[in-house]
Amino acid sequence: MSDTGDLQQGGSGAVEEQDGAAEDPTTSPGSEASSPATQGPHADHSGINSPSPEASGLLSLPWEMVTHIASHLPAQCVISVLPKVCHVLGNVGKDNTAWQLRARRLVGSRAGFPVGPREDIDWASACLEMEQLVTCWTGQADFFPRSPSPPPILDRISLPLKHFARIDTILLMGEEATICATGSRDRNVHLWDLQSDGGKLRHTFAERGTFSTHQGWVWCLGCQGNSLASGAFDSTIRLWDLQACGAEMGLIRTGAPVHCLSYQPDMLLAGTVDRKVNMYDPRVAEPLVKSLRLHSNAIICLAADDRYIVSGSTDCTVAMYDRRAGKALKRLRLNSYLMSVSYSGCEMWAGDNRGYLHSFSMAGTLKAVSQFDVGHTAMITGIHSSPGSLYTCSSDSTVKVHIPCAPPRTLCTLQHRGGVNALSVNAGVLAVAFGEFYAEIWRPRK
16 A cells, blocks of 8 residues: 555554543543463463363363363364363363464464453454354455355345445344345435345335435444434434334434444434534433534544443544543544444454554553554445454455454455445344445355
């Protein structure tokens, strides 16, 4: 990628803004990437008992030999099968040192994992995710445009052409990702049933008395339980009941076009063009709870949980707000602006308008860790991260699947027919919106 300038791999490229974070932004209505632990399999920090001297066969071996043998089994087997064999073998899955050694083997000796803090990571789940990712996606580069059918391990569903304008947002829902919603510049939101082979249109949400979902481009979607939220350029958020045939549950007027949503169990968050992050309680008649002014320009991306709100703006800043303390914690200035963010635990990944990936630590405060060139040549329009997986898509017409280490290990690159506008990942299923009116689903074959 050209024009790297001061964007050297491993440097964060971020500057902490001393002023602004200390001001009250509200108006009423890791640490460095580190390598796996150096201690060997002889270390025992989790109270795991070695096999007793009276045991025979496999259980008579020293504990370090048992864990070494188990390291050659799939993570799924160690987690789900060995505990059913006997109590001693069930303890293999509780050995964090063994999982850290497995993670190091998966990411490679020169890569750091995790990129963020190590303290809160679930090593077993991360290894399981990485192994499933490697199995499904390694070597799949370029088969999208050349092969008429996917390899046996993946099913690909092309949703029927029901939108007549560009799809800008897509969202997978349900525990097994059997439902999908798409939002388009045709002002409609469609709900899809993915349990059928080709994907079936279940419903088109419509405002009362009209034939469209919104009166402006639909730009973002969010879901919580049976409630679906759609945000649009008509300066509204509409709420829909997924169990009541898509009945409209409520309308929130935001006062400005809505760029991004994050739907939490206790709060609906919206980032708008007028520089605000609005906090809503959709259960009450006057839903606006608080407006946060953390930026000097339009809010482009948003991520949240019950502790923090992280937002990115076209003013080239990323801000972190502490929900429990009710105050801004940190604001960082970058060399570019973030288009998409995703975080789990204390680790956050983001993609910017120049095609670079950024990693951040969120252990008590926001800290830029590194930035990486993974081969995207235009803005990163969508991102999804978890402890063991990282997906990115770009307007350069590609989707990339990575292991989230430092630097990211790219497993494959899918080349599409047009720019990729959005992606969603849930339960190992990947949904992609690309080109003008197209959307596809990739899921492991049962």
